[in-house]
Structures are given as C-alpha cells and as structure tokens.
Amino acid sequence: MIMLTGVLGAISGVWLAGLIMLGLGLVFAIVLLVASEKLKVPVDPRITQVYEVLPHLDCGACGYPGCSGYAKAVIANPELLGQCAPGGADAASRIAAILNLRISASGPAKRPIVHCRAHTADRTYFAQYQGIPSCTAANALANAQACKFGCLGFGDCVRACKFDALHVIDGLSTVDYTKCTGCGACSKACPRNLIEMVPFSYENMMTVACRSRENGKSTRAFCQVGCIGCGLCAKQSEAFTVADNLARMDYAKYAPCGENEAAMNKCPTGVIVCRGKTAPPPREPKAKSAEAAKG
Amino acid sequence: MDLLYVLLTGFISVVLINNLVFTKFLGICPYIGVSGRIDMAFGMGLAVTFVMTLSGTLTWMIDHWLLMPLNLEVARYVAFIMVIAAAVQLVEMYLKKFFPPLYESFGIFLPLITTNCAILGLCLFLVVWGTSTLIEAVVLSFGGGIGFTIAICIMAGIRENMQMVDVPESLRGAPITLITAGLLALAFMGFAGII
Numbered sequence: 105m106i107m108l109t110g111v112l113g114a115i116s117g118v119w120l121a122g123l124i125m126l127g128l129g130l131v132f133a134i135v136l137l138v139a140s141e142k143l144k145v146p147v148d149p150r151i152t153q154v155y156e157v158l159p160h161l162d163c164g165a166c167g168y169p170g171c172s173g174y175a176k177a178v179i180a181n182p183e184l185l186g187q188c189a190p191g192g193a194d195a196a197s198r199i200a201a202i203l204n205l206r207i208s209a210s211g212p213a214k215r216p217i218v219h220c221r222a223h224t225a226d227r228t229y230f231a232q233y234q235g236i237p238s239c240t241a242a243n244a245l246a247n248a249q250a251c252k253f254g255c256l257g258f259g260d261c262v263r264a265c266k267f268d269a270l271h272v273i274d275g276l277s278t279v280d281y282t283k284c285t286g287c288g289a290c291s292k293a294c295p296r297n298l299i300e301m302v303p304f305s306y307e308n309m310m311t312v313a314c315r316s317r318e319n320g321k322s323t324r325a326f327c328q329v330g331c332i333g334c335g336l337c338a339k340q341s342e343a344f345t346v347a348d349n350l351a352r353m354d355y356a357k358y359a360p361c362g363e364n365e366a367a368m369n370k371c372p373t374g375v376i377v378c379r380g381k382t383a384p385p386p387r388e389p390k391a392k393s394a395e396a397a398k399g
Numbered sequence: 400m401d402l403l404y405v406l407l408t409g410f411i412s413v414v415l416i417n418n419l420v421f422t423k424f425l426g427i428c429p430y431i432g433v434s435g436r437i438d439m440a441f442g443m444g445l446a447v448t449f450v451m452t453l454s455g456t457l458t459w460m461i462d463h464w465l466l467m468p469l470n471l472e473v474a475r476y477v478a479f480i481m482v483i484a485a486a487v488q489l490v491e492m493y494l495k496k497f498f499p500p501l502y503e504s505f506g507i508f509l510p511l512i513t514t515n516c517a518i519l520g521l522c523l524f525l526v527v528w529g530t531s532t533l534i535e536a537v538v539l540s541f542g543g544g545i546g547f548t549i550a551i552c553i554m555a556g557i558r559e560n561m562q563m564v565d566v567p568e569s570l571r572g573a574p575i576t577l578i579t580a581g582l583l584a585l586a587f588m589g590f591a592g593i594i
Contacts, residue, residue, distance in 0.1 A: 120469060121471050124469065125474060125478065128478055128481060132485040135489070136485060139488075143492040143493060143495070143496040144496075145496050145499075
C-alpha cells in the first residue's frame with residue numbers, strides 16, 4: 105500500500121513537471137509566433153532565383169562579397185547585370201529573364217592577357233632583388249629589374265587567382281586559358297597594370313606582349329623581347345598603332361587575317377604573339393634566331 | 400540604502416571578481432571566435448548582454464514563482480534552456496527587422512548565443528548565489544553581460560594590436576590567442592578580494 109502511494113506520488117510529480125514544461129513551451133511558442141508575425145521581414149523570392157543561376161564561385165569579380173551579395177545587389181540595381189564575369193552572357197541573360205528585363209547581346213567574354221613575354225633569360229638585372237617576394241613590394245623599388253614595365257614574376261596575380269589559372273613559368277606570369285573564368289582578379293592584383301582584360305572574339309587573340317615605353321635603344325638594352333616602337337607592324341596592318349615607343353593592338357579591329365600574320369612575322373623582337381587556348385608558341389626574336397644561325 | 404549597497408557590490412562582483420569568462424571560464428567559444436575585430440566584439444557583447452539580462456530575469460521568475468513552490472527544481476535545466484533559446488530567437492528576429500547590417504555581420508554567431516554556456520551558467524549561478532529578490536537578479540544578470548562585453552572587448556583590442564606584432568611562427572593564430580586569454584585571466588585574479 106505504501107509502495108503504491110509512493111509510485112503514484114512519483115507519477116504525479118512527473119506529470120506535474122511535464123505539464124509545467126508543456127505550459128512553458130506553449131507560452132514561449134505563442135510569444136515567438138506573435139513576434140515572427142510582427143517582425144516579419146519580407147524577403148524577395150527573386151534573390152534565391154538569381155542566386156541559383158549564378159556560378160556559385162564567390163570570386164568577388166562583381167565587387168560584392170560572394171554570389172549571394174551580388175544577387176541582392178543586382179535586384180536592387182539592374183544596371184549591375186553584366187558584372188558577373190565567370191557567369192558571362194549566359195548568367196546575365198538568365199538573370200534578365202528573372203527580372204523581366206530585355207538585354208541586348210553582350211560582347212564576347214573577357215580573358216586576361218599579360219602584356220609581357222620576357223622570361224628570366226630575356227631580362228636584364230642591375231642587381232639581385234632579395235626583398236619580400238611580392239610584386240607590389242618589388243615594384244616599389246626602382247631597380248628590382250632593369251625594365252620598369254615588365255612582369256616581375258613574384259606572382260601577386262597567381263595568389264589573386266582562385267581558379268589555379270595563372271602560374272609564373274620561368275619568371276613570367278602565364279595564363280592557363282582552359283581554367284580561366286575571366287573574373288579579372290589578376291588584372292586588379294598586378295601593380296604594373298600588365299594584365300589587361302581583353303574581349304576574346306576569337307579563340308586566340310593576337311597581342312603586343314610588352315608595355316615598355318622606353319625608347320627603342322633602352323628597351324633593347326633591358327630586354328631581348330621588348331617592343332622597340334619601330335612601327336613595322338603598323339605598316340602591315342591597321343589594327344596596330346605606335347605611340348610612346350610602344351605598339352598597341354586595337355582589339356575591335358582585330359581578326360585573324362594575312363595582314364596581321366604578316367605584322368606578327370615582321371616584328372623584329374617577336375613581341376607580337378598569340379594568346380589563347382590553342383595559341384602557337386611565340387616566335388623567337390629575329391636577332392636571336394640570327395645569332396643562333398650564326399653560332 | 401542597504402539594497403543599493405547589495406546591488407552595487409553584487410554588480411562589481413559579477414563584472415570584475417566573478418567575471419564569467421575570466422574566473423568561471425564560461426562562454427569561451429564566442430570569446431575566442433568573435434574577438435577578431437573590436438566593433439564586432441562590442442556588438443556581440445551587447446547582444447549577449449541583452450539575452451543574458453532577459454533570460455536571467457525570466458529564469459529567476461520561473462524558478463522562484465513556478466518551480467520552487469512546486470518542488471520541481473529538477474526541471475531547472477530544461478526550463479532555462481527553453482527560455483534562453485526563445486530569447487535568442489526573439490533577439491534574432493528583432494535584429495533582422497531593425498538592424499540588418501548588425502544581423503549580417505553576426506552571421507552564425509547570433510544563433511550560437513543559444514549554446515553560449517555563459518548564459519545558462521549565469522542563470523544557474525543566480526540560484527547558487529541565492530539571489531533572493533527580482534531586482535537583484537536583473538542587476539546581476541545585466542552585470543554578467545557587461546562582464547562578458549568587457550572581456551571580449553579587451554581581447555579584441557589586444558588581438559587587433561597583435562596583428563602588427565612579429566609573433567613566432569609556431570605560436571601564430573590560435574596558440575597566441577589562448578596564451579593571451581590565460582594571461583588576461585591571471586590579470587583579472589588581481590581583482591579578487593577588493594570587496
């Protein structure tokens with residue numbers, strides 16, 4: 105009998121505790137329910153839709169922290185539509201469809217071109233740089249290498265690249281176009297502004313792989329493969345112009361044709377090269393191959 | 400006057416002498432995790448203070464007016480955790496509505512306040528310390544939050560300055576942070592016995 109009351113008492117205690125907890129839970133549930141109704145923040149369903157069509161690389165090329173940040177920004181301000189470089193025209197048109205916008209055809213995807221083709225053996229050094237192994241640091245010194253315009257080869261761009269598409273090969277930053285998404289991080293990282301984002305209208309683009317505005321004599325003294333501003337290319341093809349001792353390519357006028365081929369073959373220092381997925385290796389400079397023939 | 404004296408000493412005690420982080424080693428997760436930048440640390444401290452005051456008061460009321468009269472002290476832990484979880488949810492909704500930038504910058508750490516042991520610890524300490532009046536419970540739980548804020552802000556200030564210091568390779572990152580935390584705790588032991 106005493107045992108029975110004990111058991112009953114224990115059960116009633118448990119019941120009481122359970123009821124109290126149930127009641128407390130109910131009170132809090134009601135409070136939270138009311139609060140969630142009162143404090144509801146309407147979320148635009150298009151944000152998730154736009155986020156879905158983005159590439160989810162979180163590369164930051166658009167200037168926003170990650171793809172979700174860009175999704176919010178593009179809905180607030182549709183002018184930002186074409187900012188997603190890795191997504192390209194495909195993502196832009198799909199976002200436009202979600203936002204009920206019509207976009208005119210956007211240009212070809214941009215890819216980086218390094219405006220330098222000098223490997224370590226081609227360069228001249230006045231002294232050996234032994235400072236912080238970063239291009240930004242080396243660029244602060246006047247004499248990190250003789251050429252004040254060329255690639256320093258410490259790989260600031262390589263560290264900026266999230267897609268393993270850039271490597272410093274023998275002192276020269278080289279783009280792997282099969283891996284590149286065109287986000288432009290390398291272009292921003294280069295302290296010498298050597299990396300230009302070029303609209304790749306064709307699989308391979310011809311370019312003047314030099315940025316040296318030194319006069320021809322100095323350029324020749326500093327680098328085996330620099331542009332000396334001789335103007336032979338401009339005589340062959342309209343796509344080239346020479347100013348400040350440097351030939352430049354107008355990419356809007358470029359097409360793979362005989363004239364441009366001729367300009368490339370005429371170049372005495374071989375600084376006009378093709379860049380792209382299936383680009384042929386750059387030509388040897390005339391002087392060098394002549395020397396080689398002599399030797 | 401007597402009450403004021405009790406409240407004041409209680410407040411100083413819970414902020415400096417019985418600081419939850421430095422002497423009880425509670426709430427170490429956000430203390431290490433969110434102390435990278437001083438503005439984030441301050442925001443986190445304020446959020447914890449708010450949740451701590453709210454849940455400390457609520458749990459004291461539930462404990463004293465509901466559980467103790469019914470001899471249901473065994474249900475304390477479950478009830479307290481429920482109160483804290485609900486309070487955090489409430490704070491989260493409130494911040495999302497009225498302070499979206501703060502909400503964004505907290506990220507995952509805001510829901511993690513739920514599992515911040517400093518808060519449950521304080522609610523249980525209120526019982527252990529024999530807090531007898533409601534006003535005392537409010538002041539002590541507010542003081543607990545302030546103590547946490549002071550701790551995390553000191554830590555964030557030190558860590559911000561430490562970024563410019565040449566720390567030995569093997570100590571970089573977590574090790575030097577833990578060493579700093581230990582030294583800080585030692586320093587706070589100096590407050591023991593001032594009241």
